[in-house]
Amino acid sequence: MSVSNILSLLTGIALFLFGMSLMGEGIKNVAGGKLESVLWKVSGTPAKGVLMGTVVTSIIQSSSATTIMMVGFVNAGIMQVFQAIGVIMGANIGTSITGWILCLSYIGSDTSGLVQLFSTATLTAVVALIGIALRMFGKRTASKHVGDIMLGFAILLFGMSVMSSSVAPLKQNEAFISLLTRFSNPFLGIIVGIVVTVIIQSNSAAVGILQALSVTGAIRLSVAFPIILGMGIGAAAPVLLSAIGVNKNGKRTALIYLFNDLFGAIIWGSVFYIADAFFRFDFVNLTMGPVTIAILNSAFRIATVAVLMPCVPLLEKLVFLLIKATDAKHAPDLVDRLDERLVEHPAIAIAQCREALNDMAYKAKQNISRAFELIYNYSESGYLELQEKEKEVDHYEDKLGTYLVKLTGKELTRVQTQEISKFLHTISDFERISDHSVNLSEVAKEIFEKKSEFSGEAKRELRVIEAAIAEIVSISFEAFTNNDMDLAYHVEPLGQLIGVLCDEVKLHHINRVQSGACTLNLGFIFNDLLTNYERVSDHCSNIAVAMIELQSDSFDTHEYLNSVKSLRTGVFNQYFDEYRKRFNLDQEKQPGVPPGV
Numbered sequence: 394m395s396v397s398n399i400l401s402l403l404t405g406i407a408l409f410l411f412g413m414s415l416m417g418e419g420i421k422n423v424a425g426g427k428l429e430s431v432l433w434k435v436s437g438t439p440a441k442g443v444l445m446g447t448v449v450t451s452i453i454q455s456s457s458a459t460t461i462m463m464v465g466f467v468n469a470g471i472m473q474v475f476q477a478i479g480v481i482m483g484a485n486i487g488t489s490i491t492g493w494i495l496c497l498s499y500i501g502s503d504t505s506g507l508v509q510l511f512s513t514a515t516l517t518a519v520v521a522l523i524g525i526a527l528r529m530f531g532k533r534t535a536s537k538h539v540g541d542i543m544l545g546f547a548i549l550l551f552g553m554s555v556m557s558s559s560v561a562p563l564k565q566n567e568a569f570i571s572l573l574t575r576f577s578n579p580f581l582g583i584i585v586g587i588v589v590t591v592i593i594q595s596n597s598a599a600v601g602i603l604q605a606l607s608v609t610g611a612i613r614l615s616v617a618f619p620i621i622l623g624m625g626i627g628a629a630a631p632v633l634l635s636a637i638g639v640n641k642n643g644k645r646t647a648l649i650y651l652f653n654d655l656f657g658a659i660i661w662g663s664v665f666y667i668a669d670a671f672f673r674f675d676f677v678n679l680t681m682g683p684v685t686i687a688i689l690n691s692a693f694r695i696a697t698v699a700v701l702m703p704c705v706p707l708l709e710k711l712v713f714l715l716i717k718a719t720d721a722k723h724a725p726d727l728v729d730r731l732d733e734r735l736v737e738h739p740a741i742a743i744a745q746c747r748e749a750l751n752d753m754a755y756k757a758k759q760n761i762s763r764a765f766e767l768i769y770n771y772s773e774s775g776y777l778e779l780q781e782k783e784k785e786v787d788h789y790e791d792k793l794g795t796y797l798v799k800l801t802g803k804e805l806t807r808v809q810t811q812e813i814s815k816f817l818h819t820i821s822d823f824e825r826i827s828d829h830s831v832n833l834s835e836v837a838k839e840i841f842e843k844k845s846e847f848s849g850e851a852k853r854e855l856r857v858i859e860a861a862i863a864e865i866v867s868i869s870f871e872a873f874t875n876n877d878m879d880l881a882y883h884v885e886p887l888g889q890l891i892g893v894l895c896d897e898v899k900l901h902h903i904n905r906v907q908s909g910a911c912t913l914n915l916g917f918i919f920n921d922l923l924t925n926y927e928r929v930s931d932h933c934s935n936i937a938v939a940m941i942e943l944q945s946d947s948f949d950t951h952e953y954l955n956s957v958k959s960l961r962t963g964v965f966n967q968y969f970d971e972y973r974k975r976f977n978l979d980q981e982k983q984p985g986v987p988p989g990v
Contacts, residue, residue, distance in 0.1 A: 398559045398560070398562060399559075401555055401556075401558065401559035402555075402556055402559040402560060404552075404555055404559075405552045405553065405554075405555030405556030405557075405558075405559055405605070406552070406556060406593065406598065406602065407552070408548050408549075408551055408552030408555060409548075409549055409552030409553055409556065409598055409601055410552075410593070410595060410598055411545075411548060411552070412544075412545045412546065412547070412548030412549030412550070412551070412552055413454050413455070413491070413545065413549050413595070413597060413598070414545070415541055415542075415544060415545030415548065416454060416541070416542050416545025416546050416549060417452075417453040417454045417455055417458065417545070418541065418545075419538045419539070419540075419541030419542035419544075419545055420452050420453055420454075420542055421453060422534075422538040422541070422804055423535060423538045423539060423542065438479065439475075439478060439479035439482075439702055439705045440479065440702075441479065442476060442477070442478065442479020442480040442481075442482070442483060443479045443480070443482050443483035443486070443698060443702065444483060445480060445483060446459060446479065446480035446481060446482060446483020446484040446485075446486070446487060447483035447484070447486045447487040448483075448487065449480075449483075449484070449487065450483065450484040450486075450487025450488050450490075451487040451490040452487075454488070454490070454491050454597060455488065455595070455597065456484040456485055456487060456488035456596060456597075456628060456650075457594070457595070457596070457628060457631045457632055459480065459481075459484040459487070460480075460481050460484055460632045460646075460647070460650045461631070461632055461635045461734060462734070462735075462738060463477040463480055463481060463484075463646055464477075464632065464635055464636055464639060464643045464646045464647050464734065465643075465732040465734030465735045465738070465741075466732075466735075466741070467642045467643050467645075467646045468639040468640050468642065468643035468646075468730070468732045468734070469730040469731065469732045469735060469745055470642075470727075470730045471730075471741070471744075471745065473642075474642055474645050474646055474649070474709055474712065474713075475705065475706075475709050477646045477649065478649050478705050478708055478709060479702075479705065481646070481649050481650050481653060482653055482697075482698045482701065482702060483698070484650075485625070485650075485653055485654065485657075485694050485697065485698065486691070486694050486695055486698055488596055488597055488628075488694075489600075489687070489690045489691040489694050491597035491600065491601070492597070492600045492601070492604065492683075492686065492687035492690050492691070493687050493691070494549075495549075495550075495553050495600075495601050495604055495683065495687070496604075496683050496684050496687055497516060497550065514554075516550065517547045517550045517551050517554070518547075520543050520544075520546055520547040520550075521543070521544060521547035521548075521551075523540075523543050524540045524541070524542070524543030524544035524545075524546075524547060525540070525544065526540070527539050527540030527543065528540030528541065528544060534804075553601055553604075553605065556601070556602065556605035557605045557608050559605075560605055560606055560608065560609060561608055561609065576616045576619065576620060577613065577615035577616050577619070577677075578619075579619045579622075579662060579666055580619075581619075582616060582618070582619025582620045582622070582623060583619045583620070583622050583623035583626070583658065583662075584623060585620055585623060586599070586619065586620040586621060586622060586623020586624040586625075586626070586627060587623040587624070587626050587627035588623075588627065589602065589620075589623075589624070589627065590623070590624045590626075590627025590628050590630070591627045591630045594630065594631050595628075596624050596625065596627070596628035599624045599627070599628075600621070600624060600686065600687075600690055603617065603620060603621070603624075603686055604683040604686050604687070607681050607682050607683055607685075607686055608682075608683070610680055612680070612681045612686070613677065613678050613679065613680060613681065614676060614677050614678070614679045614681055614685075614689070615677040615678065616681075617681045617686055617689060618665065618689065619662070621686075621689060621690050621693055622654075622657075622658040622661070622662055622693070623658070625653075625654030625657060625658060625693070625694070625697075626651070626654050626655055626658055628650075628654065629647075629650050629651035629654065629655075632647050632650045632651070633647050633648075633650075633651065635647065635734065639732075641716050641718060644716050645712035645713060645715075645716050646712075648712045648715065648716070649708060649712060652708060652711070652712070653697065653698075653701060654697070656697070656701060657693065657694070657696075657697030657700070657701070660697070660700055661693060661696060661697065726749075726752070726785065726788070726789070727745075727748055727749040727752045728749040728752070728753070728788065728789045728792045728793055729792070730745065730749075731745055731746070731749060731792060731793070731796045732745075733799075736796070736799050736800060736803065737803070739800055739803050739804075739805055739809055740809070742796070742800055743800065743809055743812050743813065746793060746796060746797060746800075746813075746816055747812070747816070749789065749792075749793055750789075750793060750816055750819070750820060750823070751873075751874045752789070753786060753789040753790070753793065753820070753823050753824075754823050754870045754873060754874060755870075755874075756782060756785055756786050756789070756827070757786055757823045757824070757826045757827040757830070757870075758866055758867075758870050759782065760779055760782050760783060760786065760826075760827045760830035760831075761826065761827075761829075761830045761833075761862070761863075761866055761929065763775060763778065763779045763782070763830065763834070764779065764829075764830040764831075764833035764834050764837065765833075765859060765863070767779070767833070767834050767837035767838075768833065768836070768837045768840070768922075771837050771838065771840070771841035776834055776837070776838055779830060779831065779834045780831065780834070782827075783827050783828070783830070783831050786823070786824055786827040787824065787827075789823075789824075790820055790821065790823075790824040793816070793820055794817070794820060797813055797816055797817055797820075798817075800813055801813060811943050811944075814943055815939055815940060815943045818935075818939040818943070819873065819935070819936045819939050819940075822932040822933075822935045822936050822939075823932075823936070825928070825932050826866070826929050826932045826933070829925045829928050829929050829932075832921075832925045833922065833925050836918060836921050836922055836925070839918060840918060845915055845918060847911065847915060847919065848905060848911055850901070850905065851902060851905065851911060851915075851919060854898045854901060854902075854978055855898075855919075855922065857894065857976050857977070857978055858891065858894050858895065858898060858923070858926055858976075859926070860976060861887065861890065861891050861894060861930075861972070861975075861976040862891065862926050862929055862930060864887060864972075864975075864976075865884060865887045865888060865891060865929075865930055865933045865934075866929065866933055868880055868883050868884060868887070869881075869884045869933035869934075869936045869937050870933075870936075872884065872936075872937060872940065873936055873937075873940065876940070878940065878941065878944060881937040881940045881941055882937075882941070882964065882968070883968050884933055884934055884936070884937035885934055885937060885938070885965070886965050886966075886968035886969040886972060887930075887968070887969075887972045888930045888931065888933060888934040889969060890969060890972045890973060890976065891926065891927065891930040892927060892930065894976065894978060895923045895926060895927050897978060898923060898978065899920065899923060901978075902916060902919050902920075903916070
């Protein structure tokens, strides 16, 4: 084989891999994350998992990509190992579809009539022209992605043609033919299949190379069969590499991919070669072509899944036996489950961010409850617990912020962009609310250490405001976690009322200090409490404003708040008056501090 032919072969492989990648990315972009979402939600049983794994992998043309996605899902805790097994089995079937697509590149140009219209050259040229037109002149993003699919398909077919042309002279090369006959040795053939697939990191490309070599007429069934067995095993390499750094369940999921093809090779290899030893099959010398290789590849994978599918519980037990669980002190926080692999799948990554941010909101809400408790029932253990919980909230902010910024660099739909914007605008407000709970705990500690006590009137007024704070925290957090826009519109009227109440209470307390009912030092402490309450209310208002403004495709907090303050009509006044009646400083009955915000 000449140097020029070797370079042509490498060029063909490069074009093939690039075309397959471009086509797969285009399909994923057109789907807009729907493939990942469907895969995540539907794969509840092994049968459903096999079906969905087959369909998704047939579309994105990569069993490794599908399995790496599964590793990410399991690592993030949104799927169980048992659920992923069926999907991985289906992915092994779906990846064989590429071999059938590649058969299109062998429709000969030497035919005549209508068949010639579907030759590789004609098909590649037409698809490429359509793809270029859509990519350059398409006005919609979706049209450009369809163009990517068409271009990827054309490049894939062209790369396959280049590979076939580069190896065609080998049909006359006796040394090459002699070398191939050695691969009929099962062990040597399996090793060659493994090595080739590990090097190029793609089972589909490895099968494509075998199909290209088959045009020489030197590939027999006895050669193709062990190589295909080895290719399946070698395809596990990128999946196993992706499992570095994941949790134990992620590693178990990656092992499933290896075991699927390893056991398939052992089972069907043993059956075939033992039967051949007894019956001496004549068809082992059958000359293989692109179509027969595609048939053999698909048949092996389907047969493997058929045998292993009833053994899903046993496979699960095996990987758990090999990778034993360790006793963890506590389950990881939701934010620690954010998997970098899922950044490539924004729909799933955003769903995980939403869960983590909701958990962060819950932790911040609990801290406000702890702070209220400390003000009236101070304990050193409660104080220290709040400080520790605040560190958890800070950790959430750091991890979520970094992860969300990474997501902004991906191609997103309008709805996904809005969702990420809402998260980025609100994450700091949840963190600041938790910060103010720490400030309140410091005030509580000062009250306890100085053995200070407010007057009965001051306590009553504080409890009214604290009840209002508990209400605004509850409704703003509930509006966010449930994406309840109606509830979001309740927040600003209550926030305005809290501001009014704080101003009134400050004036009342100044009068108490002047009359001697309260000391000046207590006045400073009282003012610190009110300041923190107001800040908590402001951040709750920011959360609701972010929801309302981003729903209308804009984000101008000042414009919204100014319009609210200037209009003060209709629904706003209705909500304001309702809250005014509930949180009335003149009421004799104390509303009491809520046990939980």
